[in-house]
Amino acid sequence: MPENNALRSNQLITIAVLVIALAAVFFVGRSLGEDNGSDDSEATPAASTTETFGVVTGGEATISGTPDQLTFSATVHNKAGSNGAALTMTNKDVRAIIDAAQKHGVATRDIQTRSVSVQPDYDYSAGSQRITGYTATERVSIKVRKLGKAGTVIGAVTTAAGNAVSVGSISFSISNRDDLVAQARTNAVKKSKAAAEALAKAAGRDVGELEYVEEVTPQDVYAYPQAAKLLNADALFRGSYSTPIRPGKQQVSVTVKVRWSIAR
Numbered sequence: 046m047p048e049n050n051a052l053r054s055n056q057l058i059t060i061a062v063l064v065i066a067l068a069a070v071f072f073v074g075r076s077l078g079e080d081n082g083s084d085d086s087e088a089t090p091a092a093s094t095t096e097t098f099g100v101v102t103g104g105e106a107t108i109s110g111t112p113d114q115l116t117f118s119a120t121v122h123n124k125a126g127s128n129g130a131a132l133t134m135t136n137k138d139v140r141a142i143i144d145a146a147q148k149h150g151v152a153t154r155d156i157q158t159r160s161v162s163v164q165p166d167y168d169y170s171a172g173s174q175r176i177t178g179y180t181a182t183e184r185v186s187i188k189v190r191k192l193g194k195a196g197t198v199i200g201a202v203t204t205a206a207g208n209a210v211s212v213g214s215i216s217f218s219i220s221n222r223d224d225l226v227a228q229a230r231t232n233a234v235k236k237s238k239a240a241a242e243a244l245a246k247a248a249g250r251d252v253g254e255l256e257y258v259e260e261v262t263p264q265d266v267y268a269y270p271q272a273a274k275l276l277n278a279d280a281l282f283r284g285s286y287s288t289p290i291r292p293g294k295q296q297v298s299v300t301v302k303v304r305w306s307i308a309r
Contacts, residue, residue: 099256099307100244104237105300108225112217112292115195118159119202120184120211128163131181138206139183145205146187149198155188190220196290217292229299234258237303245307253306261300 121138125131143156161183168177187202189195203212219225238252245252 099304100241100252101302101304102237102240102244103300103302104233104235104240105298106229106232106236107296107298108229108232109294109296110219110221110225112219112295113192114188114190114218114220115192115290115292116186116188116214116216116218117195117199117212118184118186118214119206120182120213121206121209122180122182122211123209124166124178124180126178128165128179128181131179132163135181135183135209138209139185141205142185142202142210145201146198149201150191150194151187151189151198155190157186159184159186186214192217192290192292199290217295219295219297222297225297226299229297230260230301233260233299233301234303237301238305241303241305245305251308253308255303256306257304259302261302 119142121135121142123131123134123138125134139158146156147153161181163179163181165176166178166180168175187198189198199212203210234255238255241252
């Protein structure tokens with residue numbers, strides 16, 4: 046009898062162990078299945094059904110214009126025994142330059158001081174450094190909005206301060222440049238569309254709407270003077286000074302990159 050009880054106890058223990066083992070296997074398998082399902086959903090994105098059709102072309106246009114404004118710089122140099130004296134002389138000459146420019150129609154807003162400096166002058170002939178004086182320099186930028194007066198203004202500025210002044214950094218500009226750029230943009234886009242239509246036609250399709258456009262920064266291209274006349278040249282024979290000016294031509298170039306849709 047005791048042997049039967051022991052045998053039955055062992056059987057119950059064995060059955061309990063098997064049930065626990067089967068339950069463990071079930072839950073582990075379910076957990077792994079959920080993890081694999083989560084990974085699959087993340088690794089496999091929804092397929093896109095959106096398709097893009099189009100043609101990309103470039104367009105470039107150049108518009109020419111005649112400069113009607115001129116900007117130049119006038120620089121004054123004076124030497125003296127002290128820095129104060131050199132600067133005083135330079136200030137006097139710069140005031141004379143400004144007065145001369147304004148007398149010939151240059152507005153105050155178009156005259157700008159660009160730099161001022163006072164530097165010592167050295168002598169190294171004796172084998173050592175020795176200060177011999179000071180040089181004061183001031184540079185002024187002057188913009189002439191009426192090109193026909195530019196030669197006269199340059200002549201007046203040059204003679205206002207005698208040999209102490211030098212003139213340089215002459216540049217031309219166009220007052221209505223924004224209008225030229227706008228026209229160049231229009232022409233560039235038209236050329237781009239014409240190229241797109243030609244490509245689409247070759248493929249048996251039609252061009253649709255504009256989808257994207259990118260513009261390269263407009264560039265100014267200077268062209269050399271072409272048969273420009275000398276401005277105020279007759280003044281040279283009346284004892285006054287007027288510098289001959291040849292404005293030439295300037296070109297504004299615009300390049301665009303455009304994407305056009307293909308009509309269905």
